[in-house]
Amino acid sequence: MHFLQILILAIVQGAAELLPVSSSAHVIVAEKLMGLDPTTPEMTMLLVMLHTGTMFAAIVYFWKAWVATYFSSLSAFRTNALRIVAATAATGVVGLALLFIIKRVVFRNASGFEIEHLFGNTTLMAVSLIAAGVLIILAARIRERSDDLTLRSSIWIGAVQGLCLPFRGFSRSGATISTGLAMGVSRRRAEEFSFALAVVLTPPVIAKEAWRLYQAAHVQAVDSGHAVNTMHLIGPSLVGMVFSFLAGLLALRWLSKWLEQGRWHFFGIYCLVAACVVLAVG
Template identity: 30%
Template sequence: MNDYISAIIIGIIEGLTEFLPVSSTAHIRLTQDLLQLPLDDSYWKMFAIVIQLGAILSVLVYFRTRIVEFVQSYPTGRSGLRTWWNHPIALVILSFVVTAIPCFIMDKFIGDMLENKMAIGWALLLGGLVMWYVDRTYSPRATTEKMEDMTLRQAIVIGLTQILAAAFPGTSRSMSTIAGGQIMGLSRSAALEFSFFLSIPVMVAATSFKLLQFILKEETAVSTHQWAVLAVGFVVSFLVAWVVIAWFMTWVRRHGFTPFAIYRIIIGIFTIAWAYRELT
């Protein structure tokens, strides 16, 4: 298949799934397999990660007003009750640090798990069951309605849950953040918004690291064609993700996360069956 068409398809999948709690990594991995792309090719591995920056850019655009508000209110917050260490900006950075250090250490393990379709299937399935249980059990008990009211403890625990998502592709970074937030008392909207903001430093760091790693390790320079294909995927993921964010924020407030949990379970079963068939 033409590389540009592949880039468009993968860009659409990335934009649709990056912020939904269904694992964009798993969906891109399965899509690349369906498109018969060389999964052991370092370029396509890098492509799948770097186009996530397009989706992250959509977060900056969509939440630009909130971002400016947080920056201007640092460190005391709008209420005047926050400090430099528990302002929303500080909590996002803290949660990122908690996630980033272990993930950097486990980079090789994480890369190997991306090749394991069976593990991805089980992560999708079990993650769906966890999401369904957490949303049903903890959503009515929420005590923190806004990001501005979050605590250090909540930010640390959410950061720790993201390590699980990074180690086992298919778990979903957003699912882990949202479920961890709900368990710690965040409302659906607060958990979702924190997930969006936390995705900015996490994904910028991850994608930049992978791009740099690819450039330094490759013996041949990235061709003009490869840069162009990457740019197409980047732009498509940005545009699709921008639309998805607006829809998702409205959907969750009204319906919750159960439909996504059911979807995960179905796709997980399908992926496990697919992987089993390949092994037999």
């Protein structure tokens, strides 16, 4: 993989991962345009490191706000920890239920089914982008209230996050922030809580992708008859992580600015346009 390709994917992943426009849809389109195979160990390794870069970008960007909100006192920590745990549990319940339904109904309980089989379906991706775009536009029309985050709204946000997991194109940040806005949560609190959930969710995603890398390398080793060395992939992947980190920081500044200035709906319009592009490229 060339340095320019790594740079492009890092910027696309880093920006789109944290903006409410679906990073997966953008990365898949970029890979198709550059003729890359996302199933290779090289691409899997790069994706793991790009996710790591965006996770650290969210931690650095929101750290002061999270300290002020979540760690201001023992009581505040307990209350907010309960909300995060409840939301994450709702994500797991909804996500696993969707996975079960998709496997049993759509794929007729096929033994080799993995959720990644859905990711290459450009029609499904476009529909998901449209759904995210409509949700963002509708949420932007709701007048902001000063209501704080409650346990009930936390669970709803987590449940909607679970809906995003199987569908590439259904932006996680766009859906969770919009759900918070729709339930009367202030823009700042909705944004902070959405990315707190993302930081909790990202390590299992990274672990899953790392496991896929190990499995792919093992299969390749069995087929070729000798061990596959993936150490040469670390250097390019670290470069990608740095660029995704920097792109993520810039993306978060952009997101916060538009959210506070009442321009949230523009991200929804972009998702609708992106759906058309995905269909054309697919």
